[in-house]
Amino acid sequence: MKSAKYFPVAFLLLLLFLAGFTSLISLSAGNLNAAEDAKQSEATPPGSTSDPSEDAAPPSENNEAVQQEQAAVAEQAQPKGKEGRVESIPTDKIKIEEFKTEDGKTGLSVQIPGGRPLATPAVVDGMVFVGGGFGSYEFYAFDAKTLKPVWAIKVSDDGPTAAVVSDGFVCFNTESCTLFVVEASTGKMVWSRWLGDPLMSQPAIANGRVYMAYPGAGGQHLLICLDLKTGEEIWKQVIAGDIISAPVVSGGCVYLTTFDGTVYCYKAEDGKPLWHDKKNGTSAPWIVGDQVYVTLRQNVEQGEGDARKTVATEGLAVLEREKGAQQNEKLWNQREAQYLMQEVQQGSKLYAQQKSNDEGVGFGGEGPSSAKLKDAAGNVGQNSVSGLWTYQGSRPVVTDGVIYNGQGDVVQATDAKSGKEIWRQDIKGDLKEVGGHLVAPPAVVGDKVLVGTSLGEVVCFGKADGKEAWRWKFKDEQIRYQVAAAGGRVYIGTVSGKLLCIDTSDNSIDGWTMWGGGPEHNGSSK
DSSP states (O other): OOHHHHHHHHHHHHHHHHHHHHHHHHHHHHHHHHHHHHHHHHHOOTSSSSSSTTTOOOOOOHHHHHHHHHHHHHHHHOOOOOOOOOOOOTTOOOOEEEEEEETTTTEEEOOOTTTTOOOOOOTTTEEEEEOOOOOOOEEEEEEETTOOOEEEEESSSBBBBBOEEEEEEEEBSSEEEEEEEEETTTTTTEEEEOOOOOOSSOEEEEEEEEEEEOOOOGEEEEEEEEETTTTOEEEEEEEOOOOOHHHHSEETTEEBBBSOOOOEEEETTTEEEEEEOOOOOOOHHHHHHEEEEEEEEEEEEEESGOOEEEEEEEEEEEEEEETEEEEEOOEEEEOGGGGGGGHHHSHHHHHHHHHHHHHHHHHTOOGGGGGHHHHHHHHOOOOOOHHHHHOOOTTTTTETTTEEETTTTEEEEEEEETTEEEEEEOSOOOOHHOSOOOBBBEEEEEEEEEEETTTSSSEEEEEEEEEHHEEEEEOOOOOSSOOEETTTTTEEEEETTTEEEOOSSSTTTTOOOOOTTTTSSOOOOO
């Protein structure tokens, strides 16, 4: 009878033993699968197709679910920072100086406190918006005609990017962690969101939504979509790294190039991945009709015997909008690209300047692992946070069937169907000594092409024939960011921290209101 009394207990223990044994087998199998997944991840970097020789194809529903799960895990594991803070600061010490260009045009100049490199100003509704530069904590709004300060704020993190303005809101992120949205009229904070460190690209805005990249936990980066008015999260997806310049929104899709060279396309509404391909992309894409235009790096072998060496080249690629397949077999305007070679850039003045900028914000040595500087250096030649914060590449602008872009020390126009060169202008300067690109991406307005140069010039070329219309030289300055143009005026941010405004008295110079032309970064939104 004693054994009968304890039979139910013994039976229960047997069941628990069997259940534990089964769990152990499942766990072992899971570990093996995880190891295999890790091995596969090493062989195929995040965001790249498994076979680079195949055309990029839409990911399966299963891959989409996996990517969403990875995004959720990365977000949950990411340490949360403090909410951003904004406070008003006085502007009484900001001085406005008037000057004349060599061709007699009237200009205004404001020295932004701190003297740090300035990104592209944004000019909307009669106001100019600009951050105080890499390493600063300040952000400013000026009257677009007089450059008189309207408001100024100090934020809780350093390194405001170029401003993106839409629907009465100014959106910018800081290099050190935080995305801010403030009222355009007052500078009052609407909301902020701590994302991660560092943030080396700027946001895009389209249809009341903000699109932004940031580093998550475990070495992953994320592309997030947020409501412009509330900051509420709508969707997010895993990407290979930070984005070159900014996301680009066009035709209901979000396009981007990460610094490792992967080009992506997502549905803007729900973040569904449509295609991606690791193509060694070196610029943000430009989208027109059924085509995506982007510059790519290709390494080629030159010389014979002991003199043989690998050289970086760059040219224009045309991708199919629907699936990302490359349509031109050979890159257009392909030429040697010393500005993409790390070993060349390390000997330049720009390299030394950028390393100094990094040290000034606490990034010494090889920089933070979350920046993935080695991936970027192998593709675009820059290996500092400051360098990637500034980098814009040879980003094309496509309008009226013509591609306009600056490629190293060349400004060129290319037929968008045939790839035939229409015109070309060389910018004289020493790429090796100066470092980076000599020309910033162009702003195309009316019948003119405007480019800033790292030699301290702004040059205007005829859109049709490339003939030089005028050239302004600013002594002891560098202009590395794209210029803005609105209401007949050209707005320029310099490396020494000056905001310049020149009245051209030409009303056709209008509509390029911020980096990329508009808040979607794919031309004027007018």
